[in-house]
Amino acid sequence: MEGIIALAGANLISPIVLSFALGLFAALARSDLSVPEAVAKGMSIYLLFAIGFKGGVAVASHGIDVTLGLSLLAGVILSAALPLVAFALLRAMSNLSRMDAAAVAAHYGSISIVTFVAASSVLEGRSIAYEGYMVAVAAAMEAPAILSALWLVARGSGGRKMEAGLWHEILLNGSIVLLIGSFVIGWVTGTDGLAQIDSFIVAPFKGVLCLFLLDMGLVAGRGLRGGRHVLGAGALAFGVIMPLIGAGFGLMAGLLLGLSTGGVTLMAVLSASASYIAVPAAMRVALPEANPSIYLTLSLGVTFPFNLTLGIPLYMAAAVALTGG
Amino acid sequence: MEGIIALAGANLISPIVLSFALGLFAALARSDLSVPEAVAKGMSIYLLFAIGFKGGVAVASHGIDVTLGLSLLAGVILSAALPLVAFALLRAMSNLSRMDAAAVAAHYGSISIVTFVAASSVLEGRSIAYEGYMVAVAAAMEAPAILSALWLVARGSGGRKMEAGLWHEILLNGSIVLLIGSFVIGWVTGTDGLAQIDSFIVAPFKGVLCLFLLDMGLVAGRGLRGGRHVLGAGALAFGVIMPLIGAGFGLMAGLLLGLSTGGVTLMAVLSASASYIAVPAAMRVALPEANPSIYLTLSLGVTFPFNLTLGIPLYMAAAVALTGG
């Protein structure tokens, strides 16, 4: 217990978390500090490329684990199943409409790649190893949740079909293509490839992450300022409870798969995290009637900060305890 | 004297100054070279974050100097007082209207953070130490000058009140929040924090500064092309004389405070430099009748290049001579 608190404390005063806090503060204080959209997008391209590449190199040098396929499968199942849990919970805890609840549920089945990046950064800081292919698991978990949510809506209102083009958009969305693509490049070029570009993708990585989280804090803060009125106490509580439930499922899955301590942690982090890029875009197309303030505020304004500050050290401590690592 | 000339010569052929010159040349030659606004803003966020963070780490490792509070106070007083000097000088030397003169004066009380960054970069290049909290002094000097200028106008025309929202905007403007915020982050996380991100904020710093100054040169050159008609010889001379006067006050303040050689230099640099971000925005809101070409051309087209090329080595030589460092 004390270990967890120390861990959480150390995590809380890391430059990464404090940068997020600074952004949050600036937005809540209505400062005009802002990161241009193009720069934010540039940084996210950098982060996705770096994390994918490093994952590929890790797989190239440690070889394919027999559990790779099973981990991917587990990711898909978690992503598809967690929205059902989230939906039931939301309907019980809050007074969100069926449509809004389904849209929120989709976000919690899917994942937040920045939470994943922050967690792997913490793991590396403590020299805890993890499977390189967890990046691929992250990619695999992006989309299935969307399908579950649409099914939830269809079951209720009868016959809302998914538009053909939407599948294409979801499966080939920029972040998935970049993540998988750079993973493959890292895999193919291996440590030789990494040696050529590591002073770009390894050394400055954590610093870029700080600035990116500064922007995430700004966006979350602006969202909270505008969105706090649309959320009741029940929905807010959901934003903290659901990641814990998700992390529980992720921990179990990781243990069953026999992943390393780091791998179990990341499985928990992925399950606990909620999407705010791919899923919101899909929801605007497929469920335009659902209120974006609700799902964005919950995912970005409540769950993301929770995971970043308390969640990650907690899941890591649980993984350490459970794997004995 | 020879020492100063050698110093100025070395400074003049540094990549930083030459990058500025390249931008200036490109703009004056009407090349279409341009740095996208988003990239320029991204670089300025990087520079502010890095300089603030490093300042905070310096304070964390060297402890709070007893003179920190006094230095902040001195900064506030200098920022508030220098506009009065500048205003009197302008009214004597040029034929600017009361309104334009007050607006220009506000710029010279406030500071240019890039001049500060360039100066600290030169100091580091010569291994001259300076107080880490000078970053905080810089932040403290941004705003008071605006108040003095508004008071100068109000005294003349009778009763121009400062709009409520403007205060909030000035004190929480993006650069101040980012500078102070990253200063605090650096302070809290200390050398451990720095170790995590130094290959992002330390190693590439000077290179980014080059590209940023390339853009500053472009902006200054475009300004000069458009603004040279609005400035008479008196105003132009002011753009070179005022930084010298400001530097004199800054040197005195630094000596009285008992700062290190680097600290005295930076105090002079801050007092000598003129704002071109925070103050112009405030003037557009508070004194829209003042002509922006005048104050931008003077501050960015005359004083900034003067400080960058001749001013910094001069103020440094004076500080070295006066502190015996």
Added chain:
Amino acid sequence: MEGIIALAGANLISPIVLSFALGLFAALARSDLSVPEAVAKGMSIYLLFAIGFKGGVAVASHGIDVTLGLSLLAGVILSAALPLVAFALLRAMSNLSRMDAAAVAAHYGSISIVTFVAASSVLEGRSIAYEGYMVAVAAAMEAPAILSALWLVARGSGGRKMEAGLWHEILLNGSIVLLIGSFVIGWVTGTDGLAQIDSFIVAPFKGVLCLFLLDMGLVAGRGLRGGRHVLGAGALAFGVIMPLIGAGFGLMAGLLLGLSTGGVTLMAVLSASASYIAVPAAMRVALPEANPSIYLTLSLGVTFPFNLTLGIPLYMAAAVALTGG
């Protein structure tokens, strides 16, 4: 022969080429992956600045070669002459109009700085030295081709004069100014200057190049998707044959000049490459009737990938064989 294949194979699985392939794939698969315009422009400013600076430093430390002047002259002649070859070839091989053929020809006389950068990166990877001033040759080859193309059109239609402003635009276009400017800065500040900023312009260079080529792949892929209908088999074949012819001329020129192995390679690469920045802009102004889809698709969608993947190792192998280096 086997050496070439091994070389090409090694080149094909470099992170640089694979990043381009990823972008190409993403665009052809209609993924929404995209690099913001401002970020792409920011990266190109970085690459131009770095390559120019390093070229200048190389000249500063190795001294001016007696062949520098002759190499510049050779570059100008190649740039002016290759369009005539290209024009004749196009008229024979394809059914493009005179106007379209002339516009395409201009692109092949001029150069692609990214191909140059990629080639010098490959050379550095294999520790093959090259003359630092090749950067200046690249700059000298940008513009003459445009004049040749306009002459080709004028000869046909009678009396199309070149607008006064266009010259200014071409000779002072952003990339030329930045390339030459940073070359001069590197030259003036030498290895001292480089030491100050090498962790910005040397260490992360290849990584930035990867992301830039990712974007180039995206742009090329989008172009191919839209432009494939406008190109017949003849024009497509031209896109592969012309670089080989250009490279042949470049190799000869390099040998005659007595350049190093790396220098000969780069001369071939410059001659083989086709412009897609400076020349398209000039053509939109001077020959607006020419169809941009044709020249952009050929240059960026056919010749650029060919050079990047097969051309560079081929030209390098030829240079190695011919110089005995």
Added chain:
Amino acid sequence: MQTHKAKRVEITIEAVMQNRLTDALHGAGVTGYTILPVLGGSGRSGDWTREGQIGRAGMVQVVCIIRPDRLDGLLDAAFGVVERHIGVVCVTDCDVLRAERF
């Protein structure tokens, strides 16, 4: 200078719907339009701003100039897309040069 009557249709729509709208326009035979970025705005669903946006958030403005007789086809096509979505459609009378282009 000879001008011709035309209609200027300005459709403000979510960026995620842009391709669906332009596909619908192409389907209705409208092949000329210009897309402007939007920085932010306000409506019944509240304020928003583009700055710092992550992902494909935000809106765009599609401006379409057409011959008056083709207006109804365009509006039908556009309405099919904006119907369930937020967004604004605004039509203005205008005069154009080079009528053959529309």
Added chain:
Amino acid sequence: MQTHKAKRVEITIEAVMQNRLTDALHGAGVTGYTILPVLGGSGRSGDWTREGQIGRAGMVQVVCIIRPDRLDGLLDAAFGVVERHIGVVCVTDCDVLRAERF
């Protein structure tokens, strides 16, 4: 397709004044508008361009579509803000779909 008469008001204003303008619009009950970025321009105070701008320089264009009877309120509110400042206000007649939104 059923359309309704409305007014399209386009206000070009300095970026530093944007919040003051939108606050004034909200104050006048105007809650629907779209903000476009401006790249550059020219006027009595000369040329300017956005590229490479440092700080919050530059202008924006606020486009507001409203029912004709609310025009005067909007113009009063807007004028209160632009009065001492540079900027241009331009009103056009237009037709809109979904009149209930305005």
Added chain:
Amino acid sequence: MQTHKAKRVEITIEAVMQNRLTDALHGAGVTGYTILPVLGGSGRSGDWTREGQIGRAGMVQVVCIIRPDRLDGLLDAAFGVVERHIGVVCVTDCDVLRAERF
């Protein structure tokens, strides 16, 4: 609020031609205009998008508000530039505040 009749001219043109157009406008005595960035579009020469563009590609939109009696001079000047080039010129009636500015 007192308004005055004016014309709003919107010229969509390639970015490389922007300076030539604004020079021509200045030549015709038109010194007030606002330039908007364009994200993408479609026309007879196909689709294009600004994203990831390298170089000075792309288009801009120049919006010019003028007194009606000056319209012809402006259109002549604009036409001289757009004539051989792709681009669209669209004129709308509008009302402006502060007529003395135009």
